[in-house]
Amino acid sequence: MRVVKGAVDRSLQAIELLAREARWMRMSDIAAELELEKGPAHRVLAQLCEQGWAEQDEQTSQYRLTLKLSLLGQRYLHGLGLPGLVQPILDEVAGQCHELVRLTVVNEGTLAWLAASQGAAPGLMYSPSMHSAIALHATSVGKAWLAAMSNDDAVAHALRGGLGKSNGPGTSKAITSVDQLIPELERTRQRGYGLVVEEAEPGVVALAVTVTSLTDGVVVGTISIAGPVLRIPGERYDAFHTLLKEASEKLGSVWPRASVGAHVHEAA
Template sequence: MRLVKGLLERCLELIELLAVNAQWRRMSEIADALGLQKGPAHRLLHEMAALGWVEQDADTERYRLTLKLALLGQQYLRGTGLSGLVQPILDKAAGQCHEFVALTVVQGNALHWFTSSQGAPPGLMYQPSLSGRAMLYTTANGKVWLSTMSDEEAIRLALKNGLGRSAREGEAVGPRALRTVDEMLRELAATRARGYGVADEEAARGVRAIAVAVRAFDDQRVVATMSVAGPLLRMDPARDQELSALLQQTASTLGMVWPRNGPPQEVLA
């Protein structure tokens, strides 16, 4: 049973890795990212290809996901109706604040970027490419989610997510990111006190964001987080009260329409 669980975890780790940026990757790069020797990595890729989840380019011998995951995800989301429910609500919020609004969903011990809406006019516009998991200790979304937990659980997840180590390629870690457990504990206390998370050049240079938790109306469990982000030039702290009020109002609306049976907990990474 232990061997089966290990294999399943490796398969899921491979899918999550290849889902980032949807790019072709060398087998050696995949092996390094998964902490595997080349032999086991090759066997894993071979099996996943045989099952139709992975494909290999005949010329470059690099690997990427097939469309199987994307098609299953689309089919699943159509069934939940979640996209149709939340997108108009996010679009309205983005139109009111004239900034970039993003939504994550809670899945297990992680936050996954789900959808977004751009409300900023052309010109000085913040438009990130959001995919996969949100960084927990550098993003406003991650901080506000961690603040809903005990300090012990929040620190455990932050350390697992990378707090205290050097940033890896592709991770959203800005010049002012938190580095230590003590800094994280102080930030958790401040987030709880103000009621929203703040990331000031912590996920990206020149960008500031604030975020709130989204709670399901029926049982008040945290199902998602949503944020407003934009260039420092426009995201002055003086706007925090205005923006946090908008986010809280929008989060309340999302909580009331959120499907009761929990499909957001099951969205594909």
């Protein structure tokens, strides 16, 4: 039984690695990342190819995932009905604020992007990647989520997400220490929303609130509005906060009981 469990663990780790990288990878690099000898790594990859999870290029002998994982994830989400339930809510907010609206879900101790709606006109869009990692201490969604937990838990999550690292995520305006994080979490709690002004990206401001499932009271994600600083001055914050709160309540009322965290855009 121990051998079977180890094989499953290694296979899942390989799938997660290939999903994060989303590119062709050499077997030696995969083995190094998984801390495996080349022999065991080759067996894991061969099994994934045999089962249709991965494929190997005949010319370079490199590996990457097939679309099997993505397709299964999409089927699961559609089975839950979540995309169809949340998209109209995001579209409504985007139509009112005329900016980018995005939804995250809590997934494996962090946040991951799930859905978005673009309300800005063509040529004026702020359109970041939905596959990028979420720096909890440098994003509005991260601050909103961290503020919903105890300071001790928030600090632990933020440190794991890169807070305090010399090459950590965020701009020069981002929080860089626990001493800066704690007061910011208190300000977030007091005003009711997470706020970043050019902390995650230059020239970008974002506001976010948490989404709480009405079935069990658990924070399941966040909803945010983001756009250029020139289009979102401070006098618009209250109106955007109102839109986010109303949307959060709607999202919480339709959120399914089953978890959706395992089938979102990976934030790693």
